[in-house]
Amino acid sequence: MAKEKFEDALDKLEQIVREMEAGNLPLDSALKSFEEGIRLIRFCSAKLDEAERRVELLLEDGHSLKTKNFQDDVNDE
C-alpha cells in the first residue's frame, strides 16, 4: 500500500465529516465513516507529532552522494 499523504488524509477526513454532517448516511455507513474518520485523525495527529526533524547536507563524494549532519546554531537552540 502506497504511503498515505497527510494532505489526502486531511481532505478525506474533511469529506467524511461533511458527509456525516449532511446526515444522509445509513447507519452502518455512518459507523464505517466514523471509524475511518477516527483512523484518519490518528494518522494526521501522528504526522503532526512526528519527532524532531533532521537537517543534513547533501554532498558529492566522488561519483556518489553522501549526507552529513548539518550543525547549525538554529538547530541547537
Added chain:
Amino acid sequence: MKEILSVSQLNDQIKIFLEDAFGSLWIEGEVSNLRRPQSGHVYFTLKDDRSQIRAVFFRQFGNFRNRIQNFDLEDGMKILCRARLGAYPPRGEYQLIVESVEPQGTGALQKAFEQLKFRLASEGLFDDSHKKKLPFLPRCIGIITSPTGAVIRDILNVTRRRFPSVDILIAPVRVQGTEAAGEIIAALRNLHTSDRVDVIMIARGGGSLEDLAPFNDEDLARAIFSSTIPVVSAVGHETDFTICDFVSDLRAPTPSAAAELTVPQRSNLLERIHDLQNRLYRTGQHALTRQKERLTSLQARFKNPRRYLMDYSISLDMLKERILRALEQNAQSGKNLLQQLTLRMNHANPANRLREKRILLGHLKNHLRNTWSQHRHQQREKLHALSALLSSLNPLSVLHRGYSITRRLANGEIVYQANRLTLKEKIGIQLAGGAIDAQVEKIHEE
C-alpha cells in the same frame, strides 16, 4: 645549414606553436563586422581602440557552452570571450575560436536578460500549465543555497517554527560567480538522485544584476523546467526578478517567504484536525441518536394486527348503528308523509261533495216547487179575471143584443160605410146566432 620550409610546413608549425602557446584564454573587446552565414556559425571581428582580431563562434558552442548569458551578439557590443587561438594553414591566417561569450557592462547584462526572458517565454517555459503544485506537507525539503550566511538560517528558523518535523536536505552551492550556475544545476540533479525531497527551494539573498547572473542562466532555467520535483525560487529581494523566478513553479519574494509558502503552520493544522475531530464525534453521536429516536418511534407505531381487527369491528358496529338509525328515520318520515296525504285525500273525497250538492239540490227543488205552484195559482187567478174581462169585451157579445157585423164576402173586410160597397156586391152578415150571405140591392147614403 639552412632549413628550407615549404609554406605548408611553416603554417603547420605556426599552428602548433600558436595553439600550444596560448591554450585557453580570456579576451575582451568590441564586436564589429558581425556575419551569420547559413552554416549557423558566427563570424566577427573583436577589436579595441588600437587593434583587431578575427573571431569565429561555432554553432555547437553557441548552443551548449554559452551558459552565463545566452544572448544575441550585436555589432558594437562589448564582450568578454573565453577562447583559444586557432590557425588556418590553408590561408595562413589565425583567429580566435570563441567558446563562450559574456556581455560586459550593466546595459549589456540587462539586454541579455531581456533577450533570454523573451526567448524562454516564447518557448513556453514560463507557462502556468507547466507549474507543478507544491506538496501540502512536505516530508523533506531540498534547499539549494549557500550553507553559510543569513539565508539558510532564516529558512531553517521559519520552517522549524512552522512545522518542526519537516526534514531539510541542504545542497550547498556557491550562489555567485561563474561556477555558481553549474553547481546549482548539479545540486538539482543530486537532489533528484537522493530521492528524499518532495520540494526544492533555490535561495539566495539580494544582489546586483551581476551578482544574480547565475540565476539568469539558460541551462539552469532548462534544468529547473525539466525538474520532476516542484521548485520554489527565492532569489534576491522582493524587487529582484530572475529567470529562475519565472521558470520555477512558485516564486517567493524572499527566502523567509519561501519557507512560509513551503511549510504549513503546524498549529493551524492541529486546530483544523481538532475541529474535524469534534465535528466527527458530534455528528457520529447525532447519527446514533437520530437512529435511536427513529427506532423508538417505529416501536411505538408497531401494533399487533389483532388490534386493527378490534378497531375494525368497533367501527363496523358503529356503522351498523348509523345505518339502522338512518333507516328508521326514513321510515318515520314516510309514515308522516302518508298520514298527511291521507288527511288531504280525505278532505278531497268527491262523495262528501256529492252529498253536499245533493242536499243543496233538494233545497233548490223545494224552493222551485213552492215558487212554481205559487206562480201557477197567481196566473190562474189572473187568467180568470182576464177571461171574465175578455168575455165582457168580446165584440160578438153585442150581437146578442141584436147587432150584426157586415163584411165584404170577397175579403172579409168589415164594412163601416155603406158607400164603400158597390151594387150587387156579395156581403156576409154575422148575427148572434148564425150568419147570412146577401147581395147589395140598394145603397142608402145619409
